[in-house]
Amino acid sequence: MIKHILRQPINVLIGQSLTQRHAFHTSPVLQWITKQTRLRVVDNSQLGREAMTDGSKVKCIHVYTKKKTGTNQPVGQLGDKVLVTIKGQMKRGYLVGLRAYQRPMVPKFDTNNVVLIEDNGNPLGTRVAVPVPNYLRSKGPELAKIIAISSRFV
Secondary structure, three states: OHHHHHHHHHHHHHOHHHHHHHHOOOOOOOOEEEEEEEEEEEEEOOHHHHHHOOOOOEEEEEEEOOOOOOOOOEEEEOOEEEEEEEEEEEEEEEEHHHHHOOOOOOOOOOOOOEEEEEOOOOEOOOOOOEEEHEEEEEOOOHHHHHHHHOOOEE
């Protein structure tokens, strides 16, 4: 009796078919942000707080950069400007944290973080809720206002 049970494939013993066992997928962590990437708003703006508490999706729909992938698609990295959709509106923002693999001495985050800005470049919020990488200080004057409202750096 025991010999007969041990000859069975492991998925039959567990009660799963091969298709059920392989139904779980994980997407790999990319090196950059592209279109349709989900983001997390980390400032205390009214629009960002509502979107995060409601659980509505915040997605990147455009990346303002000249860096391209092999498929000629623009890609965003830390400190790049992006256009996002949030609660049916289009807003601009800066990427302040990425899940992507980073170069040495640049921290890797658990989520893809964005800080929303107005059309003139001023941040919508008055504080940033997560630590911001020190690397952003060297990215140029367009991120100076975001650095000014950040209280923690890594």
